[in-house]
Amino acid sequence: MEFVVTPQPVPAVSVTGSEDFFPVHRIYCVGRNYADHVKEMGGDPKQEPPVFFSKPATALVLENEDVSYPQATNDLHHEVELVVALKSGGKDIALESALDCVYGYAVGIDFTRRDLQTIAKNKGRPWDVAKGFDQSAPISSIRPSSECGHPVDAQIQLKINNEIRQQANINEMIWTVPEIISELSKFFELKSGDLIYTGTPAGVAAVQAGDRLTATIEGVGELGFNIV
Numbered sequence: 065m066e067f068v069v070t071p072q073p074v075p076a077v078s079v080t081g082s083e084d085f086f087p088v089h090r091i092y093c094v095g096r097n098y099a100d101h102v103k104e105m106g107g108d109p110k111q112e113p114p115v116f117f118s119k120p121a122t123a124l125v126l127e128n129e130d131v132s133y134p135q136a137t138n139d140l141h142h143e144v145e146l147v148v149a150l151k152s153g154g155k156d157i158a159l160e161s162a163l164d165c166v167y168g169y170a171v172g173i174d175f176t177r178r179d180l181q182t183i184a185k186n187k188g189r190p191w192d193v194a195k196g197f198d199q200s201a202p203i204s205s206i207r208p209s210s211e212c213g214h215p216v217d218a219q220i221q222l223k224i225n226n227e228i229r230q231q232a233n234i235n236e237m238i239w240t241v242p243e244i245i246s247e248l249s250k251f252f253e254l255k256s257g258d259l260i261y262t263g264t265p266a267g268v269a270a271v272q273a274g275d276r277l278t279a280t281i282e283g284v285g286e287l288g289f290n291i292v
């Protein structure tokens with residue numbers, strides 16, 4: 065087969081403690097998955113089903129790569145999140161077998177152009193321009209679950225210029241990882257290579273060019289990069 069233009073490379077994320085790479089197929093995201101964050105955004109955590117959206121796989125930024133402050137916003141927000149990497153998938157995955165699909169876990173940032181998201185919410189428009197832009201999904205290396213298990217009780221933290229901005233425990237997630245996989249597979253056929261950003265705790269706020277971000281999840285990994 066001859067392509068008429070040169071194909072773009074497959075996005076891939078390094079595997080912790082290895083020379084190997086995890087090839088990325090799609091990036092799914094969960095919105096409003098920590099009660100304190102739902103409240104800070106003006107919602108009611110008990111009345112809302114999981115909110116799913118997606119980013120292109122090309123939105124990934126790998127460990128230690130700089131993020132350029134994006135165009136078309138004056139209010140770029142950080143959202144630190146546990147990321148799930150899938151080794152298999154399917155449709156209508158049962159809750160009991162959902163964790164069998166997991167390859168491993170990583171630390172990610174779901175960058176959000178909050179000003180554009182507010183306009184979209186107010187006008188009932190899609191979130192794509194607020195969420196799915198270039199370099200909107202920094203990610204650490206992926207730690208295989210064969211090493212770290214399936215973390216359910218772990219501190220998640222984001223520091224900017226060494227000051228804590230977000231701190232919580234992933235056990236505060238409204239929808240657990242198996243529930244997210246099972247629910248998401250009711251809408252999409254999940255595949256190996258899919259990543260799921262599982263939502264952010266409270267404390268989201270703006271970042272600026274010149275900031276250094278350091279994100280950690282206990283037992284999973286660490287992510288550090290600069291905004292330029």
Ligand code: MN
Pocket residue numbers: 093094095143145174261263264
């Ligand atoms: Mn998010």
